[in-house]
Amino acid sequence: RKEVEQDPGPFNVPEGATVAFNCTYSNSASQSFFWYRQDCRKEPKLLMSVYSSGNEDGRFTAQLNRASQYISLLIRDSKLSDSATYLCVVIDPFSGGYQKVTFGTGTKLQVIP
Amino acid sequence: DVKVTQSSRYLVKRTGEKVFLECVQDMDHENMFWYRQDPGLGLRLIYFSYDVKMKEKGDIPEGYSVSREKKERFSLILESASTNQTSMYLCASRPAGIHQPQHFGDGTRLSIL
Numbered sequence: 398r399k400e401v402e403q404d405p406g407p408f409n410v411p412e413g414a415t416v417a418f419n420c421t422y423s424n425s426a427s428q429s430f431f432w433y434r435q436d437c438r439k440e441p442k443l444l445m446s447v448y449s450s451g452n453e454d455g456r457f458t459a460q461l462n463r464a465s466q467y468i469s470l471l472i473r474d475s476k477l478s479d480s481a482t483y484l485c486v487v488i489d490p491f492s493g494g495y496q497k498v499t500f501g502t503g504t505k506l507q508v509i510p
Numbered sequence: 511d512v513k514v515t516q517s518s519r520y521l522v523k524r525t526g527e528k529v530f531l532e533c534v535q536d537m538d539h540e541n542m543f544w545y546r547q548d549p550g551l552g553l554r555l556i557y558f559s560y561d562v563k564m565k566e567k568g569d570i571p572e573g574y575s576v577s578r579e580k581k582e583r584f585s586l587i588l589e590s591a592s593t594n595q596t597s598m599y600l601c602a603s604r605p606a607g608i609h610q611p612q613h614f615g616d617g618t619r620l621s622i623l
Contacts, residue, residue: 431611440600440614441553484553488608495541495560498604498612502552 400424401487403501411509414475418504420485421467428496429488430468432459434481435503441484444470475508482506512537516601516615524623529588531618533601539613540606542584544568544576546597547617553600559584560606591622 402421410416422430430447445452447459447468458471468485482503489497517532535542543558545568555568557576565576573595577585584603588595598619602612 429609438598440617442614443611446609446611486612490608494564495558495566496606496608498541498543498558500553 401485401499401501403483403485403504405502406505407507408504409507409509410475412475412477414508415471415473416475416506417469417471418483418485418506419467419469420487420501420504421465422487422499423466424487424489425463425466427466427487427489430459430461431486431488432457432468432470433484433486433500435484436481441500444483472506475506477508477510480506480508512539512603512613514601514603514613514615516599516618518618519616520619520621522621522623523588523591525591525593527588527591527622529591529620529622531586531588531599531601531620533584533586533603533615534582535584535603535613536582537603537605537613538581539603540581541604542578543602543604543612544574544584544586545600545602546570546595547600548597556586593622596620596622 432444433441434444435441451460456473484503485501544556545553559578601615604612
């Protein structure tokens with residue numbers, strides 16, 4: 398089993414739709430979680446952190462389910478500009494002097510006019 | 511704002527050359543990373559460093575080495591470039607704290623001819 402797994406998509410959704418992505422992780426001790434957005438041929442950029450109680454930033458909502466070991470990203474009222482690849486990131490506790498950072502392979506979203 | 515600067519956006523080198531990719535961050539981050547990204551393969555970790563002069567192999571270290579002589583600078587070295595090292599190379603940094611995200615440079619598109 399991969400340490401961090403995402404459905405690669407693509408998710409093709411019409412403008413205005415609500416879409417959700419999940420990201421599962423294998424290490425129950427993982428401590429920090431993030432969502433990044435990556436546009437074509439660009440670097441990944443931090444979209445939002447994922448907090449235990451869930452958090453919202455405008456149209457974006459991130460949630461953590463520790464029992465089932467997954468995080469989710471919900472996008473409401475999709476815009477054309479939301480078209481991108483969304484990467485989840487999982488950070489493990491300190492071990493051997495450092496924390497392991499693992500990226501998912503990303504979920505591609507295409508918002509259609 | 512965190513600034514991670516990669517020395518070149520585009521680079522063309524020849525097979526067998528020794529290639530240096532430089533990365534500098536201005537936020538006194540302990541951790542620095544080098545990734546490569548190829549279509550359909552996601553981000554793959556080459557090497558990372560959690561302190562000056564410290565380095566750890568990532569998932570695909572073969573054919574690469576790194577140097578971290580100063581905290582702000584992390585260099586990736588292709589000892590003898592080969593065509594299969596043509597890729598997008600991304601540098602990232604992050605502080606050592608558990609709830610800290612990574613910040614990426616703009617990336618270097620390296621072509622080996």
